[in-house]
Amino acid sequence: MFYEELKQIISSVLQQGLSDQPLMEVLAANVKPAEIYASDDMLVTDSYFSLLHYAIGEEIVTDAEWKYLLDCLNGNRVYNLDEKLQMTDKNSIGGSV
Secondary structure, three states: HHHHHHHHHHHHHHHHOOOOOHHHHHHHHHHOHHHHHOOOHHHHHHHHHHHHHHHHEEOOOHHHHHHHHHHHEEEEEOHHHHHHHHOOOOOOOOOOO
């Protein structure tokens, strides 16, 4: 669910620098938030909220983090929240989470 859409959006962030309002528009056009909220797939919810928080400027997301999410969405890695949190603890604009 939503893997293809999220992969395309994250690829656009990495390759084209998609961010801010244009990223919000792409998210709104391609992803239904209600279905994300209802999802039990942590990879889907984490990918979506990383994109959302990045788009509104609440979170700094490194290329390494985007690539990690892409690897997981592509099935090349198994998503692990602890591993992801090690990357994001240093990326928050407001400091550590």
